[in-house]
Amino acid sequence: MHQSNPFESALIQLEKAIKHLNLTSAQIERLRLAEKIISVNFPVTMDDGTIQLFNGFRVQHNSARGPYKGGIRFHPQVDMDEVKALAFWMTIKCAICDIPMGGGKGGVEVDPKKLSENELERLSRAYVRAIATDIGPDIDVPAPDVNTTPQIMRWMTEEYIKIKSKIQNPKSKITEKEKSRLMVTFTGKPFDFGGSLGRNEATGRGGSYVLLALLAKLNEKFQPKADQPLDEKMKNEKLTVAVQGFGNVGFYIAKFLSDAGLRVVALSDSRGAIVVNNLKQDSLNPNLVLSCKKEKGTMSKCYCIGSVCDIKGGKSISNDELLVLPVDILVPAALENQITGENAGKIKAKVVLEMANGPTTPEADELLHKKGIIVVPDVLANSGGVTVSYFEWMQNLKNEHWSEEKVNSQLKKKMEQAFAAVWKEKENLHSSMRTAAYVVAIKRIVEKM
Ligand code: NAD
Secondary structure, eight states: OOOOOHHHHHHHHHHHHHTTSOOOHHHHHHHHSOSEEEEEEEEEEOTTSOEEEEEEEEEEEEOTTSSEEEEEEEETTOOHHHHHHHHHHHHHHHHHTTOSOEEEEEEEEOOGGGSOHHHHHHHHHHHHHHHGGGOBTTTEEEEEOTTOOHHHHHHHHHHHHHHHHHHHOSSSOOOHHHHHHHHTTOOSOOGGGTOOTTHHHHHHHHHHHHHHHHHHHHHHHOOOOTTSOGGGSOOGGGOEEEEEOOSHHHHHHHHHHHHTTOEEEEEEETTEEEEESOTTTOOBOHHHHHHHHHHHSSOTTOOEETTEEOGGGEEEEOHHHHHTSSOSEEEEOSOSSOBOTTTGGGOOOSEEEOOSSSOBOHHHHHHHHHTTOEEEOHHHHTTHHHHHHHHHHHHHHHTOOOOHHHHHHHHHHHHHHHHHHHHHHHHHHTOOHHHHHHHHHHHHHHHHO
8 A cells, every 4th residue: 555654745735725825935944844853862771681772753843832742652663754744733733722832743663562661661761861952841842642651751751850950950959849840841641740630531522522513513504405304414313433543542532422422333443443233223332342452452342332242242344444434424543644545435434533643645635525525634633632731731830730620621612712713714715624724723823933
């Protein structure tokens, strides 16, 4: 299969938006190019005493609106172009949800599943030592991404504080005030270590707010055809959902859409997918599927419908088959380049909610647009994560602790505002939601450049 380069895809998306804007060539170049690119090779002692060298990256794309913000990904296929694309998308994302931060992203080329817990800790700490001079509460604020967790953020924060306290105060002990200031360098931390309530669920929750806002808008515009009854609107309980990637984001989006009454009929992870037998009436229970997966170590045969997991309830299919199921809403929540020129023509969903970053190639995007499939772009759909990361950063800076209700209601407000701005621009430009989202974001970025 032809693999799109994510950075080239990002530039094609930018190009489409630029056509609607009156930008100078200097402004365009500043949007295309990262402000700083950091590439590091750092040693880690393995459990058997050998020393292994790892490649890591940090890309700081644009800081016009505030400090760089973006996750750190641990994955064997991470490369510079992927991290450059992800950093660029962070710049766009922060502007769409109107938070005063810029775009950054980090990555380490490693398969964390092959490391012991101790090796993972040493690797996380070593990566931070390698990039420590380039991050900080007002400079660049990393967070979790694929395969990085709140625990990893804790190790990274501890290491960062250790390094900085040695530099700032080599002789005396660091004060609590200085320490709490340095803690602000990372978000997505565990709750008992400066994290925010609601951060773990935020990306999925934010995506569900965006989808529900879209459904409300579609219902508002709904005009029945002559032979169609009035109640043919996109009612939650009638809608079916397939989610690719049952990790942090995939689990929570499945859970929140299920809580909102939609029927989750198929789920997958890197090893394969499951689907209910009867798409017309059954639905998977994401909470039960998760506990079944944890218990068995695999999701295959976790056909958990209602309150039981029954081997007869569904069947295993491939990830490719999941993408082309006849569902209403398809949610790619795994990695880049899943919807391509090869399978886009076969997609039957009416809405694609991009919870992963860059799941649709530009070629596929065109095909989906021509077919009238609404693609809710990643830069809007998954921006709930960075929004609550920003809330965590603010709470830490002001020494506040927000209740979960406050976090969720502020998140809802931000996501609905972002959706409304994008939808308005889309109607104005008669464009895809992605191009409209970029136009909204670029106007806000350029204003501060
Ligand atoms: P994760 O590591 O928790 O989960 C990823 C899941 O995808 C795993 O279940 C894995 O088995 C599955 N997967 C991997 N390859 C697959 C394939 N080919 N087919 C099907 N499933 C596959 O990661 P996550 O944090 O849930 O991130 C998922 C996506 O969401 C990424 O694109 C990430 O950049 C994006 N994202 C995450 C956040 C966040 O807050 N975690 C925020 C914004 C965007």
